[in-house]
Amino acid sequence: MLECVGYGATAASTPVAPFSFNRRDPGPDDVVIKIAYCGVCHSDLHQVRNEWRNTVYPCVPGHEIVGHIVAVGKNVTKFHEGEAAGVGCMVGSCRTCAACKEGLENYCEVGFNATYNGVDPIIGGPTFGGYSDSIVVDQHFVLKIPEGMDLAATAPLLCAGITTYSPLKHWGAGPGKKVGIVGLGGLGHMGLKIAHAMGAHTVLFTTSAGKTEDAKKLGADEVVISKDPAAMAAQGETFDFILDTVAADHPIDAYLGLLKRDGTLCQVGAPENPLSIAVFSVIWRRRSFAGSLIGGIPETQEMLDFCAKHGLVADIEMIAMDKIEDAYARMLKSDVKYRFVIDMATLPKAA
């Protein structure tokens, strides 16, 4: 077994703290990655606090993982020792269903195996995520990091990047299209950068007037303060697509009303409570309210290549591993521009 150190939670009520654990010995299809950086996703906090009521403890979170390959199994042809590599939200799937065959492992009909809180197929028990020194992953679920990308700022692309890229591409964001991004957090700032790079006329919706200048620097053609009814009304029925990244309760009808005929609002933020939707918001103009979950592995590679080509990475704030609970507290207040990334060099050598 591969002895690892990391940070994890042993119960919903205890903080994330130093934790030693084992991973499976690398098999012939496995890649071993020494983790350099791991992004901090809101899901990490939901999971360690058992807010989705499905957490298996101990829980080592983290699914925005970048580092360098230190070993490869004998069947591994795509990767080589010393290369930069990434791992996102998934480390396995059935590989045989229609979704997997289409490269949409995120929609695997059996269910994908999550990077943490999943089940290791060899040794059982929970899978452990990226708040750790290294990880063992089947080569199919490992991503190449294009040359020249800032490694730390690339980490958040593995979740926040693909979660926004996938729906933007699926619903055709591009030249001639007007696209809205709701919310300027970890997901929103990546959605904004990507929609802009795709060539769409991109409008950022925020409740905070103070974010206007930042949003324009990040690629917004327009910024709308969503609390201003006149500003919202002026955008009525003009959008082809709106990507809603807000995970708090918020009025969806106000955004549905901004869509053109046949427009779609896609939710990627996941509010805890059900949303309320007036039926006429969708009957009128034949609109759709949709959702999207991460993205497939081929599409994740495509997103990384797209970001490399367009010079896109996340805007990050680097933290030491022992500051994770402070980072969670600030994340809950949206006090981060725009993603925390843990520097794994700060991990204690033995937990």
Added chain:
Amino acid sequence: MLECVGYGATAASTPVAPFSFNRRDPGPDDVVIKIAYCGVCHSDLHQVRNEWRNTVYPCVPGHEIVGHIVAVGKNVTKFHEGEAAGVGCMVGSCRTCAACKEGLENYCEVGFNATYNGVDPIIGGPTFGGYSDSIVVDQHFVLKIPEGMDLAATAPLLCAGITTYSPLKHWGAGPGKKVGIVGLGGLGHMGLKIAHAMGAHTVLFTTSAGKTEDAKKLGADEVVISKDPAAMAAQGETFDFILDTVAADHPIDAYLGLLKRDGTLCQVGAPENPLSIAVFSVIWRRRSFAGSLIGGIPETQEMLDFCAKHGLVADIEMIAMDKIEDAYARMLKSDVKYRFVIDMATLPKAA
């Protein structure tokens, strides 16, 4: 002015009663139809009772109109005196916006002119619907009734038929597709017949076990009692498309969970209160919750031709004009199989 007799409401609190009124003199593009039958849509009741808080009184409802042409204006080339013809929910639109140019007058960007509670473009005031002896309509908004169709049973196709045909066609119902129809009322029974005729494997969802045999006769390949959790669970993640015709509050998440990846649930029933949707119902499997509003004029003609070809009409119960309030009361109890149609021969000669 053309003197007409009909039935209408003069206030939200008074019953629909005999009423005399004028329509515009037919212009060069107009067709005058002597109305033979008019279907009774739930919208009629909403409108006369001012339940949408926008009713202009006096209000003569009715937008499922069939009859025979008794006069045509000099520019009218498509229609001839003596022919059977129909009028649905619209009698006008801007004719110049992108939607109108695509034949989707129902999504006219200016707003379509409704058959009742609209505005007559020549004489102003409210437009008056089909609970009357005759109607004057621009030829563009008049439909041909194919030879051999039962006229009375064709009337409901002008609203219930097109309202279900349009989304079924838009979302690709056909051979190899599994389609659900929720609710077996006026809309639902037409959706069921049309989806079956389109070649889809069609499943009818109802709360009433007593409707099973009827649903099968109408074209259902399967009938699922939606109050039976095991029966619902057995259908999980198998539907390409679900058409929801229920206008009462009901649990949408239960139906969203039956959709495959990229499946759509389209709402055509219009519950008064907002619906509650759990975000994971759409994020999971990238599903969509959509709406659809009637259909365009070319598509309505296509629907009539499709129904003629497949021998489809509505299942109706004929009533005399003076029984309309009884019909409304029974409609509210879903006590109709499956649409009331008024025989206009029963209209008093002068109101």
